[in-house]
Amino acid sequence: MSAADNSQSQDAPPTFEAAYEIPDIEHPLREAARMFARNKAAVGGLILLVGILILTLLVPFFYTVDPFDLVWAPLSPPGTENALFGTDYLGRDILAGIVHGGSATLAVGASAALLAVVIGLSVGSLAGYYGGWVDEILMRITEFFQVLPTLLFAMVIVALFKPSVATVAFAIGVVSWTAVARLARSEFLRIRSLDYIKAARSISSSNRRIIWFVILPNAMPPLVVQATLAVGGAILFEAGLSFLGLADPNVMSWGFMIGSSRDYLMDAWWTVTIPGIFIFLTVLAVSLIGDGLNDATNPKLRER
């Protein structure tokens, strides 16, 4: 148990080192990573996500068919030459659309989630930390955004400001931040009353320091989980908006593929089924990872 014991004999008085021995505690990050690795579903999700990232970020350099190019006869089923996944109603290569369109979908999903987390974290942390009237006002604002129907409001924003990748990401972020805010607020409220905060204050740490360097790192685990799930939600949201026709028409994305082929789905199922499968797989991967992170950081709350 004790490390190298320098004392000459058993009868010698205990040394300082032996008495104040610091046991080997596993770093919480390491513990979380280990629990995550044991979760087969989570690891599966991670592998799936890596696969999709490779597909959408690396493969485009190898499979250079332009997704907007007309490569073959329109509405050719999968397996025809030149078009492994078939073509859509204009004759565009579906595989090219999948390979090149993925990055747009992922980019919008990630940036929208980032925006939602930034806004939500700011609002929630301030509300939870300061309490009082700051809390009241911020909570009223949060409630206000919660009441607006998300899809409709996002549609209105996109329609107002000309559909583009940026406006779509912005719109999704603006309607999705309330969940993050609520979580951040409850976490900050909980941590705020713990002892080490009192300790920090007693050495006159400024509020800003306390928020940034003490509370925030401890509030991270559920927030990270929430952020991961937010990415999945944002991807679904982008797909929905694109499906309804409110996406950047110059940018190929998976949702756009489904939306543009909507009138032909009865005759050409592959034009909508295949992009949908990829959206599904991506969101599934992200959700599995998020669930895995949740289980890894909160073993006591595991539902199993």
Add this chain to the structure above:
Amino acid sequence: MANFSIIVAKRIFNAAALILAVVILNFLLIHIAPGDIVDTIAGEMGGISQDLITEIRADYGLDKPLYEQLALYVSKILQGDLGHSFFYDVPVVDLIWDALPQTLLLVITALTLALVIGTVFGVIAARRPNGAFSHFITVLALIGFSAPVFWTGIMFLIAFASFIPLFPPAGMADPGLEPGSLDYYLDVLHHMVLPVVTLALIYLAFYSRLSRASMLDVLGSDYVRTARAKGLSDRVVIYKHALRNALIPIVTIAGLQFAQILSGAVLVEAVFTWPGLGTLALEAILRRDGPTILGILFFSAVVVVIFNLLTDLTYNLIDPRIRLGGRE
């Protein structure tokens, strides 16, 4: 009891303030949006002179200062006037009123189905927390969340309206049928199956998982342990004691989810060309029909606020801990 009345009053006041905020937001959006009634009229006339523009603006009160216009807008809303559709040339409230029942039909049916089946699933799963059914629920929830709702709808459409033509692919009813006849209602039912199943699937995944978690939570609590110690059979314990308390969070969340439910309905209506509020909203946005879009936005927000208020009050009523004087 005085405590309770205060809570109620506060909540109602809150709800009213929220609605007012939405009205103001609406008003601002109308004015940010490029193009207004003048442009539409000018477009129809094929050309317009500056004098006419000024006259029309005066007619519609568009030349008054912003706060006066806001006051005018608020008073109109209070009278139930949500504006006039640019495209359809009818009052917005009429459009909403015509489309609402169809959407409600879909949503309420799907929601009821999902809540009932979901609760049952959750109870079954909770009895054996590590069993096969429990895992099935978790997987179902995962798939339900990850699959885009419109894609699931399209899959159903392709499977059951194209490959195996069991159900009609679009619309609400055969136009040849007499509305109000039995044939008509049966036809509507026939058209309803696929969209309702699509919507319900999404909710079902969520509610079964929620129900299972809630049930597990309740089953681990003290009073259940006491009931079991008293020798009550499992069935009595679950159905008489646990279920009632497990339902509380389910009902609460069901009420608060209404905004999301509406979003799902928009997408499903688009897929199945169901003539409801969602289709109306989409058309309005694509045609840049400002008043209609904002009218629908406002209407949905109001519904959500009222729904939240009702759920809140109901929750306070069901849970006697709150009603009988617990502090907030």
